[in-house]
Amino acid sequence: MRRGRSGRAAEPDAPPLPPEQADAVAAALAVAGGDATRLLVVLQEVQHRLGHVPPAVVRPIARGLGLSRAEVHGVLSFYHDLRTEPGGRHTLRVCQAESCQAAGGAAVWQHLEAATGSTIGSTTDDGSLTTEVVYCLGLCAASPAALFDERPVGRLTPASIDRLLATARESVDAGGAR
Amino acid sequence: MTVRICVPCDAIALSLGADEVAVAVTAEAAARGLDVEVVRTGSRGMFAWEPLVEVELDGVRHGYGPVTSDDVGALLDAGFATTPLMPGEHPLALGPVEAMPDLAGQTRLTFERHGVVDPRSLDDYLAHGGYEGLHAALAEGPEHVLAEVAASGLRGRGGAAFPAGIKWRTVADAPGTPKYVVANADEGDSGTFADRMVMEGDPFSLIEGMTIAALGVGATHGVVFIRSEYPQAIATMTAAIDTARAAGWLGTGIAGSDLAFDLPSFDIEVRVGAGAYICGEETSMLECIEGKRGLVRAKPPLPAIEGLYGKPTVVNNVLTLASVPWILAHGGAAYAAHGVGRSLGTLPVQLAGNIARGGLVEVPFGITLRELVERFGGGTRSGRPIGAVQVGGPLGAYFEDAQLDVALDYEAIAAAGGLLGHGGVVVFDDTVDLAAQARFAMAFCAAESCGKCTPCRVGSTRGVELIDRIVAGDRDDRMRSQLDELCEVLEHGSLCALGGLTPYPVRSAMRLWEQRQSGSTGEVRS
Numbered sequence: 001m002r003r004g005r006s007g008r009a010a011e012p013d014a015p016p017l018p019p020e021q022a023d024a025v026a027a028a029l030a031v032a033g034g035d036a037t038r039l040l041v042v043l044q045e046v047q048h049r050l051g052h053v054p055p056a057v058v059r060p061i062a063r064g065l066g067l068s069r070a071e072v073h074g075v076l077s078f079y080h081d082l083r084t085e086p087g088g089r090h091t092l093r094v095c096q097a098e099s100c101q102a103a104g105g106a107a108v109w110q111h112l113e114a115a116t117g118s119t120i121g122s123t124t125d126d127g128s129l130t131t132e133v134v135y136c137l138g139l140c141a142a143s144p145a146a147l148f149d150e151r152p153v154g155r156l157t158p159a160s161i162d163r164l165l166a167t168a169r170e171s172v173d174a175g176g177a178r
Numbered sequence: 179m180t181v182r183i184c185v186p187c188d189a190i191a192l193s194l195g196a197d198e199v200a201v202a203v204t205a206e207a208a209a210r211g212l213d214v215e216v217v218r219t220g221s222r223g224m225f226a227w228e229p230l231v232e233v234e235l236d237g238v239r240h241g242y243g244p245v246t247s248d249d250v251g252a253l254l255d256a257g258f259a260t261t262p263l264m265p266g267e268h269p270l271a272l273g274p275v276e277a278m279p280d281l282a283g284q285t286r287l288t289f290e291r292h293g294v295v296d297p298r299s300l301d302d303y304l305a306h307g308g309y310e311g312l313h314a315a316l317a318e319g320p321e322h323v324l325a326e327v328a329a330s331g332l333r334g335r336g337g338a339a340f341p342a343g344i345k346w347r348t349v350a351d352a353p354g355t356p357k358y359v360v361a362n363a364d365e366g367d368s369g370t371f372a373d374r375m376v377m378e379g380d381p382f383s384l385i386e387g388m389t390i391a392a393l394g395v396g397a398t399h400g401v402v403f404i405r406s407e408y409p410q411a412i413a414t415m416t417a418a419i420d421t422a423r424a425a426g427w428l429g430t431g432i433a434g435s436d437l438a439f440d441l442p443s444f445d446i447e448v449r450v451g452a453g454a455y456i457c458g459e460e461t462s463m464l465e466c467i468e469g470k471r472g473l474v475r476a477k478p479p480l481p482a483i484e485g486l487y488g489k490p491t492v493v494n495n496v497l498t499l500a501s502v503p504w505i506l507a508h509g510g511a512a513y514a515a516h517g518v519g520r521s522l523g524t525l526p527v528q529l530a531g532n533i534a535r536g537g538l539v540e541v542p543f544g545i546t547l548r549e550l551v552e553r554f555g556g557g558t559r560s561g562r563p564i565g566a567v568q569v570g571g572p573l574g575a576y577f578e579d580a581q582l583d584v585a586l587d588y589e590a591i592a593a594a595g596g597l598l599g600h601g602g603v604v605v606f607d608d609t610v611d612l613a614a615q616a617r618f619a620m621a622f623c624a625a626e627s628c629g630k631c632t633p634c635r636v637g638s639t640r641g642v643e644l645i646d647r648i649v650a651g652d653r654d655d656r657m658r659s660q661l662d663e664l665c666e667v668l669e670h671g672s673l674c675a676l677g678g679l680t681p682y683p684v685r686s687a688m689r690l691w692e693q694r695q696s697g698s699t700g701e702v703r704s
Contacts, residue, residue, distance in 0.1 A: 037487075039469035040452060078471040079452035081406050093407070097368030098568055101618070102531030102606040103559065135455060135572070135622065137407050138371035140604070141225035141529065141536030142190045150409040154193030 014059050024049040025057050029064040036065040039075055043082055052083045080134075087130035088123045090168040093147040096120075097135040103143035111158040115165055128172040129165065180213045181259050184232040184239065186293065188221035188378050189410045190371070195246060196229040202247035203231070206254050214259055220379020222293035223538030224280050226556075232275055232293075235262055241272035280535065280554055285516060287524050288501045289540045292379045297414055300421050303382040309427070311503030315390045316432075323394035324350060327502065329510030331522030336362055336458075336495030337570065337599040337675070339521075339588045342502075345492060348482040349395040352490035357397035359388045359444075360467070360486060360493045363404040363411070364451050364458040367571025369530040369602030373496035375538060377404065377411035380500070381418035385446060387499035389432065390506055391492050392444040400446035401486070402496075403463050406453055416448050455626035459674045460493040462628060473630045474674040495600070497526060518544035521587040529555040531568075531604035541586070548582035551605055558607040565608035566615070566690060570599025572622050573679035575686035576615065578693075597682060612694070616687035617645045623668075623680040633668045634677025640664060641684065648688075661688070 017025065028045035032038035042061055047053050053076055062072045076082055094112065096105060109120060112131065116124050123130040139145035142154025148164050185191075185200040200216050207214035221228060227243035231253075234240075240262040242253060249270060256268055263271040272278060275293075286292070295302040303309070315323045328343025349357060361384060365373040376384055388400045402419075404412050422428045423445065430443040449467050451457050457466045461475035464486050485491020501523065505513045514522045521543035527550055529536045534556030541550070551557065551567060558564060566576045575596035577584070584594045591598045606615075620641035627634045644661045665681035672678040 037467075037469040040466065041449070041469070044450065044452065074471050075469065079454050081451075081453035095368075097622075098572060098615070098618070099369045099530040099604045101615075102604055102610070104532075134407060134453070135626070136366055136368040136370075137189075138365060138374040138411075139190050139193050140369045140371055140531065140602070141533075141538075142193050142228075143531060143536075145193060147407065147409075152189045152193035152410070154190060 014056065017056055017060065021050065021054055021057055022060075025060050025064070029061065032065065034065065036067055039065055039067065039072065040079070043072075043076055043079075047082055052086050055084055088127050088168070089172055090128060090149055091130045091132060091147075092164060092168075093132045093134045093137065094120055095135065095137045095139070095143070095145050096133050099136070099140035100144040105144035105156075108144050108156045108158060108161060112161050115158075115161060124168075126169065126172055128168040180215050182215050182217050182234040183207075183259065184217045184219045184234065184293075185229060186221040187218040187297070187410070187414075188228075188375060189408070190225050191221050191228040191230070192410065194225075194228050194244065198247040199229045199231060199245050199250060202250040203254075206251045207259065210254055212254065212259055217296055218298075219295060220292045220297050220375065221538075222275065222281055223289065223375065224278065224535070225537045226535040227272060230272075230275070233258055233262070235260075238262070239275045241275040241278065242268070242270045243272060245270060280537070280539075283554070284540050285524050285542050286540050287504045287513065287516075288383070288497060289375075289380070289526055289538065290504070291383070292375065292538075295380065297379050297381055298417055298421070300382060300418075300425055300427075303380075307507065308382055308503075309386055311506030312386050312390055312393075312432075314506045315393050320350065320394050320396065323390055323506065326506055326510040327394065330505045330513040331510075331517070331520070332498065332501055332505060332513065333521070333588070334495055335497035335501070335525070335600065336460075337367075337573075337597070339598070342494060342498055345482055345494070346391065346394050348480070349397070349490045349492050352483050354489050355396075356399055356489060357392075357395055358486040358489060358491040359391045359395070359397045359400045359499075360460075360464070360491055361388055361400070361402040361496050361499050362458065362460060362463060362493055363402050363408075363415075363496045364463060365408075365496070365600065366405060366455040366458045367573075367600050367602050369568070369604035370528050370571060370600045371530075372526040372528055372538060372601065374408050374411050376496050376500045377402075377408070377415045381415050382422065383500045383503055384415070384496055385418060385422050385427065387502040388446060389427070389444055390502050391494070391499060395490070395492055397492065398444055400444060401467055402446060402448050403451060403457070403467060404448060405451040405457075412448060412450055419446050419448065454628075455622075456628045456674075456676060459676065461674070463493070464491070471628070473628045474676075476673060497600075516542035518542075518585065518587050519589055521589065525586060525598075525601050527586065527601045527603060529603050529605070532558045532560055532607050533605045534559050543585075543587050545586050546583050547577065547586065547603065550586065550603060551582060555603075555605065558605060560607045560609075562607035562609065564605060565610040566606045566612060566687070568604045568606070568615075568683065569602070570597045570682075571602050572619060573597070573675060573682055574599050574602070575682045576612065576690055577686070578690055595682075595686060597679065612687040612691035613645060613649045616684045616691065617642055617649075619680055619683035619687065620645060623676060627676060631671070631673040631677060633671040634673070634680075637664055637668045637672075637677065638680065641668075641680075645684075645688075 623638035
């Protein structure tokens with residue numbers, strides 16, 4: 001059965017985006033210049049600006065690039081880096097690949113989970129930190145390793161984990177708790 | 179006279195405090211009224227000594243390490259900025275860096291400038307032999323490029339080890355324009371960091387290698403696809419490309435060349451990955467660059483014929499492309515003079531995991547794994563016996579100590595049941611639980627599978643379940659033969675190397691685990 005354009009037009013319009021999201025989408029689409037092969041670049045730019053990719057931006061991005069919403073959702077859901085929920089103020093990407101396993105990573109990861117009271121891959125209650133599991137940061141001669149936002153941290157110990165957590169909390173205290 | 183003090187900006191050096199050291203050197207030297215210039219170089223790759231500070235006196239670099247920001251004041255007070263301190267005179271003194279055994283024992287061709295130059299300085303690059311390869315290529319033309327790369331015996335350093343000369347010839351002969359050169363910098367294998375070091379420590383060598391490739395095959399567009407886990411590499415590579423373009427080394431009329439043959443223009447763009455291991459597979463990477471889900475493509479057609487946007491494309495690993503300037507500058511035969519059998523030239527090996535002196539070791543093929551792990555790496559960091567060594571990343575086999583006399587040689591490692599991959603060597607001590615490592619290999623495949631083919635998507639999860647039941651002792655024999663059959667299906671039925679090679683770590687780790695199980699049972703019985 002053929003569905004005409006009228007079928008799509010009957011679909012109710014989505015509520016307008018909050019201004020912050022609309023601005024991010026406009027800026028990201030401007031980077032792509034209408035080029036649909038830059039879809040991933042657009043999504044990365046939105047996440048860079050908002051900290052995550054809210055599901056509501058799928059529709060305007062699809063429209064802006066001449067793609068279906070399914071195509072945009074497909075890319076958004078494929079890549080581990082892209083998240084649809086807001087994260088914490090800081091991100092700690094913890095490598096759990098072989099080199100860090102070999103260098104005693106398990107003890108460090110257990111300490112991190114105990115100290116934050118949450119499993120790696122979640123956000124702390126105070127919103128200071130999101131932890132993520134990654135497989136390899138290319139810091140393997142200094143395993144176990146992590147990336148605190150964009151700062152590499154090598155030869156992790158429980159003590160260095162505590163210092164990172166304190167740094168994350170300080171910034172929340174300075175900026176006011178959410 | 180201003181004294182140059184070099185502090186690396188490599189990500190591992192940063193992870194151990196190099197930025198803090200650089201700040202301390204500047205501040206403490208100023209406080210003492212010393213005329214000092216802090217230069218941020220790449221790393222020598224000897225990470226046991228990072229942050230490794232080098233003071234240049236009378237043209238010789240004297241090393242100190244590992245230096246913390248707290249050590250800097252004392253080093254300045256001991257006079258290290260004016261007089262070389264020798265080992266023994268100061269606990270951190272290492273002597274002339276290039277005489278250190280771990281470095282002097284290497285054959286640095288691809289990494290010849292690493293730790294020497296400021297990676298963001300085009301002048302430094304040019305002063306240290308940079309662009310000599312492209313000059314030779316421009317003087318002789320595309321046929322010369324293809325002939326020299328073929329003569330060098332250079333094989334793809336990303337893992338597949340396909341001869342670069344044949345790939346480039348295929349792209350050159352393929353109809354269709356525009357043609358592309360894509361540098362695969364999605365270095366996802368655990369235990370590898372050589373691509374990252376190239377981009378952070380000598381990015382112009384990759385630019386030059388890609389430009390030579392473009393000249394050889396007639397490409398006009400280049401892409402460096404860098405994983406998002408490498409923020410420093412992305413920044414340095416992007417800056418170097420901008421610098422090269424501004425100086426006329428990229429864009430139209432490269433290097434002001436007035437040539438008998440056509441080099442219309444060549445430019446390079448950086449594209450950043452999004453945390454998918456599978457995008458290191460070349461066809462998945464092309465899909466990602468095209469803005470799609472990183473699903474593996476069926477081959478044929480080969481990317482050399484139908485690659486990026488369906489056009490002929492050279493896809494090579496960063497190390498492959500970064501080796502090309504040396505080959506063009508010195509000749510393919512000079513490169514092929516190193517190595518053994520069909521593994522010619524050098525390989526930048528990366529020593530990682532539980533290792534006393536981890537780092538980058540560029541050596542000719544033919545050296546044994548034992549020499550690498552023991553002579554260069556110093557054995558385990560924990561001081562315990564070696565339990566296993568995984569060679570070639572998460573899809574590479576686990577070797578036991580008794581197997582380490584195998585030569586670093588694509589064919590010899592394959593004959594020993596493994597693969598050399600991207601040259602990563604991850605050492606485990608004897609506390610390693612090899613069944614857990616086999617399980618991890620399956621779980622990693624499940625987490626990173628693109629989902630396009632069934633053996634990889636479903637088989638990997640089934641593999642985790644089987645290994646769990648084997649370890650639990652549940653109907654052992656039947657589960658074990660099912661795991662073998664599953665590995666066979668993965669190996670032969672998967673679309674790409676992720677599913678196809680996962681059996682390597684699984685089989686080898688399970689074999690060693692069972693060997694140790696029966697060994698320990700035997701001891702109990704006797």
